[in-house]
Amino acid sequence: MRKATILFLAAGSALLASCGSTGLLDRERPDEFAVQRQAPLVIPPDFDLxxxxPGAPRPTEGTAAQQAMEALFGGPAQRSAAENNTISRAGESEPGIRSAVGDTQTFSVDKGNTTQTIIAAPEGDGQDASVSVPS
Structure with a gap:
């Protein structure tokens, strides 16, 4: 009985020790999200190129971040004639326009107490929120 208990404790200790990392079996693994596909090889139409x-980046490819931005948002879109006309009529903006907004001479719309209360509300996850219904 005593040998069985010692054997059971030794086996349990070995199993428990195998759960930890001792550095012997740990290894650096590549980041699977940093791997990008290479473009397939193509034969150029002009063989005099x-x-x-060596080591220069490919001229037709960019980095993975550039390719992602291109896929998400596309390149610069051409503006229509109406959009170009609107932009030309708007003219150039003043460099300090953001600081002039709070000036007393600037015309602004009164947002009211409700909007100011919403904007001034403290940040939170909403668990402490309360509702009051006027009668």
Whole structure:
């Protein structure tokens, strides 16, 4: 009985020790999100091209971040004639326009108490929020 208890404790200790990391079996793994696909090789239509310099980036590709931005938002869109006309009529903005907004001579719309209360409300997750219904 005593040998069985010692064997059971030794096996339990070995199993428990295998759960920890001792540094022997740990290894650096590559970041699977940092891997990007390479473009397939293509034969250029003009064979008189000079070969690229070793280590130079590909001229047709950008970084993964640039490719993601291009895929999400696309390139610069062409403006329509109406949009160009609107922008030209708007003219240039004043450099200090944001500081002039709070000036007493600036015309502004009164937002009312409700909007000011909403804007001035403290940040939170909403668990302490309360509702009051006027009668």
């Amino acid at each position: 000079t070969p690229p310099a």
